[in-house]
Amino acid sequence: MNASAQPAPWEKLLDGRFDSKRPGRTLWGLFADQRGRVALAVLLYIIKQSPSSLLPLAVGMIVDALTNGGDGAFRHILAIAGVYFLLLLQNPLVHTTFVRLMSGALRHMQFNLRSALVERLQELSITFYEEKQTSALQTKLLRDVDAIDGLCRHLMHTGLNGLLVITYVTIIALIKQPLLAVYFLVTVPAGVALLKIFDRRFKEQYKAMRVETEQMNIRVGEMLQMLPVTRAHGLEDFETRGVRSVFERIRERGLQVDTLTEFFASSSWFTFMLFQLACLVFSAWLVVHHRITVGDAVMYHTYFGMLIGAVQQFLSVFPALAQGADAVRSLGEVLEAEHIEHNDGKPAATDPLRGEIIFDHVGFSYPRGREVALTNISLHVRAGETIAFVGESGAGKSTLVNLAIGFRQPTAGKILLDGRDLRELDLRTYRRQIGVVPQTTLLFNGSLRENVTYGLDHVTDDTLWQVLADANLATFVRSLPQGLNTPLGESGTMLSGGQRQRLAIARALVRNPRLVILDEATSALDTESERLVQEALVRLTKGRTTLIVAHRFSTIRHAHRIVVLHKGAIVEQGTQDELLARNGQFSRLARLQGVQQLHA
Secondary structure (H helix, E strand, O other): OOOOOOOOOOHHHHHHHHHOOOHHHHHHHOOOOOHHHHHHHHHHHHOOOOOHHHHHHHHHHHHHHHOOOOOOOOHHHHHHHHHHHHHHHOOOHHHHHHHHHHHHHHHHHHHHHHHHHHHHHHHHHHHHHHOOOHHHHHHHHHHHHHHHHHHHHHHHHHHHHHHHHHHHHHHHHHHHEEEEHHHOOOOHHHHHHHHHHHHHHHHHHHHHHHHHHHHHHHHHHHHHOOHHHHOOOOOHHHHHHHHHHHHHHHHHHHHHHHHHHHHOOOHHHHHHHHHHHHHHHHHHHHHEEEEEEEHHHHHHHHHHHHHHHHHHHHHHHHHHHHHHHHHHHHHHHHOOOOOEOOOOOOOEOOOOOOOOOEHHHEEEEEEOOOEEEEEEEEEEEEOOOEEHHHHHOOOOHHHHHHHHHHHHHOOOOEEEEEOOOOHHHHHHHHHHEEEEEEOOOOHHHHHHHHOOOOOOOOOOOOHHHHHHHHOHHHHHHHHHOOOHHOOHHHOOOOOOHHHHHHHHHHHOOOOOOEEEEEEEOOOOOOOOHHHHHHHHHHHOOOEEEEEEEOOHHHOOOOOOEEEEOOEEEEEEEOOHHHHHHHHHHHHHHHHHHHHOOOOO
């Protein structure tokens, strides 16, 4: 974030103001930039609700006028009705204004919260995503934010109405009959007692429900990804049973939540109906002993009914409160995560890069006691040099490349980029000068142009066609009915494997990178597709520093050096001919290439 600029509202949630252990404080903080609007909305709510709040008082006054009789009774009733008519008249306009103000504040809160989540997700390190599944994160971004929005709506409508009624009833009762006011206020501790009884169970049930929902989303996502494999092996019934078992668990959990919620509601209804019955008897006793009038008795009984309804409204908010508080804790797993890649305030990488990389006694161990991936790696990659990394599965090839990109930080030693420690640089400025061609090309549901120029503005058609020609993709694109604007479908399903890989090469080429990372792009291609991709790769890597994770030895013929990794250490390096002549680890792997493919 730019320290000199005023931070956006969602950025404030990322500077320590989001506290999942204090949901109430966090909810208040979500409206930090909307409190003026909320205060005005509350004022309008009080005005618009005045007809409902003052109706029992008007009815009591009319009953007393009728009971007392006299020549002026009807004129008094008309005066009361006239005032009440004016109160009714303001409601439509004031109500509409209130809804617009409150809805605007809620929508703005949603926007800020989701923006904060997206920004934090962009800042978190790769380690975080290894521990969290995509479907669970999507649930947090959608369902949990909706749960918080639902809670705020309950508080700003149901809760606010309940608070207003309690305030009205208490003030009127204190003015007209303090003894009844004391009786009325007894209902509040009764409501608190009910909350205490059910509080722990609600928290447990809503947390369990959230976890089950996340697991359901994960399982459904896996089912959709596995559809081709499922159909190919005739496992439709097996997969259906597996997904249905997840649905069964969430059905049972949902039934428990619904039962608990309704038992809580019925318990509160029973408790407060007893209070209302007692109020009716008590009011009658006061009338009999001439302590209050009949009109007052009607008013008090009506107000007490409203008070009971208000307290029940407060209690009805409690399940949403428990769910919203759990959603705040859930979002805290993202907004309070410690795996953050800190770039702000660090100097930018040299632009343009020379492309020199030095691994200086680099070691890397995975967290939480997992295996040591790399040990004492020392390697000097000169600017413009092509280095290929080979070795068996688990040798450390991909880990070494991830360190070079900055996705991970070495646990020992350091990596120098053009003579500067990679940890001390703003990695975003470094990665903008990198071209990455992964083994599996990731495409999104947009046009071919959008996929190639992803994140870039103002790429001309001439530049784009030249890039596509260099990637051996221009002829294919011209054959498409909409050319550059052809939609690729979800994940680019309309493209073959070779076309997808060449599109990835075009995406790298259009950035004119100084450093190219290749995670063998030809391991799953037929001979003709591999030839086209290889030609495109030669154009991509020409004059650029290139790191290749090699699966097929046919892809590293043009490498200046080959580095052989074994159990996380460099055991050999040199040209292909030099390594073959040594009859060492590389020669052994090369002989295996005659009968099987290496896998990363």
